[in-house]
Amino acid sequence: MALFVMKFGGSSVGDTERMKRVAKRIVEKKEEGHQCVVVVSAMGDTTDELIDKSKLLCEAPPAREMDMLLTTGEQISVALLSMAIHGLGHEAVSFTGWQAGFKTDDTHSKARILDIQPERVKRAIDNGRIVIVAGFQGMSDQGEITTLGRGGSDTTAVALAAAIEADVCEIYTDVDGIYSTDPRIVRCARKLKEISYDEMLELAHLGAAVLHPRAVEYAKHNNVCLVVRSSFNHNEGTVVKEDAVMEQGVVVSGIAYDKNVARISILGVVDQPGILATVFGALADAGIDVDIIVQSGVMDGEADFSFSTARDDHDRAIAVLEGLRATLPYREVTSEVDLVKVSIVGAGMVSHPGVAAKMFEVISGTGISIKMVSTSEIKVSCVIADNKLQDVVTALHTAYGLDTLEQAYVGGPQDRR
Amino acid sequence: MALFVMKFGGSSVGDTERMKRVAKRIVEKKEEGHQCVVVVSAMGDTTDELIDKSKLLCEAPPAREMDMLLTTGEQISVALLSMAIHGLGHEAVSFTGWQAGFKTDDTHSKARILDIQPERVKRAIDNGRIVIVAGFQGMSDQGEITTLGRGGSDTTAVALAAAIEADVCEIYTDVDGIYSTDPRIVRCARKLKEISYDEMLELAHLGAAVLHPRAVEYAKHNNVCLVVRSSFNHNEGTVVKEDAVMEQGVVVSGIAYDKNVARISILGVVDQPGILATVFGALADAGIDVDIIVQSGVMDGEADFSFSTARDDHDRAIAVLEGLRATLPYREVTSEVDLVKVSIVGAGMVSHPGVAAKMFEVISGTGISIKMVSTSEIKVSCVIADNKLQDVVTALHTAYGLDTLEQAYVGGPQDRR
Numbered sequence: 001m002a003l004f005v006m007k008f009g010g011s012s013v014g015d016t017e018r019m020k021r022v023a024k025r026i027v028e029k030k031e032e033g034h035q036c037v038v039v040v041s042a043m044g045d046t047t048d049e050l051i052d053k054s055k056l057l058c059e060a061p062p063a064r065e066m067d068m069l070l071t072t073g074e075q076i077s078v079a080l081l082s083m084a085i086h087g088l089g090h091e092a093v094s095f096t097g098w099q100a101g102f103k104t105d106d107t108h109s110k111a112r113i114l115d116i117q118p119e120r121v122k123r124a125i126d127n128g129r130i131v132i133v134a135g136f137q138g139m140s141d142q143g144e145i146t147t148l149g150r151g152g153s154d155t156t157a158v159a160l161a162a163a164i165e166a167d168v169c170e171i172y173t174d175v176d177g178i179y180s181t182d183p184r185i186v187r188c189a190r191k192l193k194e195i196s197y198d199e200m201l202e203l204a205h206l207g208a209a210v211l212h213p214r215a216v217e218y219a220k221h222n223n224v225c226l227v228v229r230s231s232f233n234h235n236e237g238t239v240v241k242e243d244a245v246m247e248q249g250v251v252v253s254g255i256a257y258d259k260n261v262a263r264i265s266i267l268g269v270v271d272q273p274g275i276l277a278t279v280f281g282a283l284a285d286a287g288i289d290v291d292i293i294v295q296s297g298v299m300d301g302e303a304d305f306s307f308s309t310a311r312d313d314h315d316r317a318i319a320v321l322e323g324l325r326a327t328l329p330y331r332e333v334t335s336e337v338d339l340v341k342v343s344i345v346g347a348g349m350v351s352h353p354g355v356a357a358k359m360f361e362v363i364s365g366t367g368i369s370i371k372m373v374s375t376s377e378i379k380v381s382c383v384i385a386d387n388k389l390q391d392v393v394t395a396l397h398t399a400y401g402l403d404t405l406e407q408a409y410v411g412g413p414q415d416r417r
Numbered sequence: 418m419a420l421f422v423m424k425f426g427g428s429s430v431g432d433t434e435r436m437k438r439v440a441k442r443i444v445e446k447k448e449e450g451h452q453c454v455v456v457v458s459a460m461g462d463t464t465d466e467l468i469d470k471s472k473l474l475c476e477a478p479p480a481r482e483m484d485m486l487l488t489t490g491e492q493i494s495v496a497l498l499s500m501a502i503h504g505l506g507h508e509a510v511s512f513t514g515w516q517a518g519f520k521t522d523d524t525h526s527k528a529r530i531l532d533i534q535p536e537r538v539k540r541a542i543d544n545g546r547i548v549i550v551a552g553f554q555g556m557s558d559q560g561e562i563t564t565l566g567r568g569g570s571d572t573t574a575v576a577l578a579a580a581i582e583a584d585v586c587e588i589y590t591d592v593d594g595i596y597s598t599d600p601r602i603v604r605c606a607r608k609l610k611e612i613s614y615d616e617m618l619e620l621a622h623l624g625a626a627v628l629h630p631r632a633v634e635y636a637k638h639n640n641v642c643l644v645v646r647s648s649f650n651h652n653e654g655t656v657v658k659e660d661a662v663m664e665q666g667v668v669v670s671g672i673a674y675d676k677n678v679a680r681i682s683i684l685g686v687v688d689q690p691g692i693l694a695t696v697f698g699a700l701a702d703a704g705i706d707v708d709i710i711v712q713s714g715v716m717d718g719e720a721d722f723s724f725s726t727a728r729d730d731h732d733r734a735i736a737v738l739e740g741l742r743a744t745l746p747y748r749e750v751t752s753e754v755d756l757v758k759v760s761i762v763g764a765g766m767v768s769h770p771g772v773a774a775k776m777f778e779v780i781s782g783t784g785i786s787i788k789m790v791s792t793s794e795i796k797v798s799c800v801i802a803d804n805k806l807q808d809v810v811t812a813l814h815t816a817y818g819l820d821t822l823e824q825a826y827v828g829g830p831q832d833r834r
Contacts, residue, residue, distance in 0.1 A: 016470055016473040016474055019474060020474065023474075050493070053433055053497060054496075054497060054500050056433040057433055057436060057437065057440075057497055057500045057501040057504050058500040058501060058503050058504035059504065061500040061503060061504075062499075062500070062503055064510070065496050065499045065500050065503070065509075065510075065511060066496075066500075068492065068495065068496040068499070068511050068513075069492075069493060069496035069497065069500075071492075072489035072492045072493050072496075075485065075486075075488075075489045075492070076467070076486060076489050078485065079471075079482050079483075079485040079486035079489075080470060080471060080474055080486065082479075082482045082485070083471050083474045083475035083478040083479070083482050083483075083486075084474040084475060086475050086478060086479055086482070087474050087475035087476065087478075092482075093481070093482075094482060094485050096485075096562070099560060099562075120560070143516060143537070145513075145516075
């Protein structure tokens, strides 16, 4: 007997038929002799419909009232899923976030979990019940209903798994698991059997939208064993854990990309102490996220540097830099917006020199130039022109041996919805 | 400055346009310098839609899960209404039942209010906010979400008005107030300016579905001044209070009817101790509500008695009586189903003998016979054939002087929706 936390997203419970299927899946697990705690999101489009209604009434609704409104979506889900399980002859009990003991700070719409007091959940499990918990929500010290913001339900599942010391936290989603790269881009992308938290974190941050980075961080911090798998089939998923087994000779686990990249360069900045702090402080104050920052050396008292940001932020970033010109003299600003970032991720690369060099070689082999480079211990990212994305990812997938992973690792490419 | 509790039902907030109108109404009151606590029901058909979904998943959903599901309806209403008020530039804050301090027992789907701890509501009022409270719901000692059952939002409003010592509890509905009788039956029905709790209770029980009897009882017990008025116009409503002013010479305040009446008679019952207890105990065990009970004297060791019940319960009641035949010998059972009950209600009749006699006279004047009679201090009810209902109500309305109430009392007859 194991204690499972099973998390189902909004599309998995999009209508009553799907909800029945999820209920059946949970009951199967229960009938195998396991204990089940389930975390669910709001059904399909519920959240969007509620937001639409709110917009008809108030242009800028207070975040507190928005949380009050949106948390009903998950409450409806948990009640209905509990009923569906009762309909299959099993005992289930649903809890809102506050009933399940999720204590958060009072930052409405993006609250942080401060503590979980899962006594009611534990008691219900001990009584043989299947427990259904509303994802994405909690309660502040002041008794206000809060939401955890983006990726909230994943985080709910992982945090609850840690709090009740579950054996496994299964994230059911609409893909089979974590792939070596996006199967829409590379047909022979392979499903990974295991991946480490750090690799998953890099992939999550880099746009493989299966798991929210915050949830992965929480899992890493609390050493929660995650499994990412499909809610539509029984295929084995991908295990995310600290000491993921690496296949012989594999140094790169996956290739991720981010299609939303712009580069901005500031040339001929008159060198003075604190110029980087001035520039990036001003950008941060304007709410602009900066990703890669590259500074070349100072020549003749002038410095050049570049950074990447999201395409949507490009125009605002340029405006911020214009505003700085008086205090921070520079020669010119140049920029490009039709860029992508391609990244190779692998815990193995630390001990394998030459991994980055191979990447540069493969990219130049496709005949395009690299605009920016960024590296971490387990990642190399290159910013390139976006018209060669597919060629580059395919070539990297082959070059790092990902096309031919052992059969045991393999899951077929599949449609994402 | 007065402290108002304003209750709006589901049809008053049926869509976002209506919700805006309600918000405007509340803001008007606030701008007149008053403090406003608002109780709302779920929007229009929300509750029915949720029930429909639940039925697709489970034939007999647990009441606890049903409460978890249905309370989201009011939570959506309060959040949206609060936003609508913000949209008009006023500060509002919404509370669920448990946040507003409604403590109930744990009888899911028909919980009773045990206590109200309205500190958060009071604090918000003191801070100048408009407070929006979800009707129909509370929380048990065990932290379970409960619903108050039928008439729940009226009861929420009245109970909250008592707890925060509001000056007035306004019940906004789709009619202008309490009428001397149903305007659909008698065109010259008049809106009453005032009515006592006891009269209102009788009318409420007798099928004038504007206010739930439970809410009226709560108001009487806590001496809460109620006003029933329309959410669609600014007409003065009807005040319900202990010492309602009676108009000169008016002994009957209103005429109510109940169209859903069947009579069952048991003839030739062998007299023995406890026969009534046996019969009505068995009916109660079968969940059959009995209204009027009439026993004629015992003759030759045999008794006859009759009772009235809802038409829907007629067949089951007959079956219960058949089942009793072995232990309680009787000659025969007769019954009629095409009946109605007409009632005159008025606090004044206590001190005016002959009120009942006049009723009998009026009814016999229409050429039909009275099947059963029941009286209380402020009410006389007669069961008659249903094909004469309109004639009888119209004649009684005239006979008791209700056609010609002073102008000040009068509101025009209007469409009910």
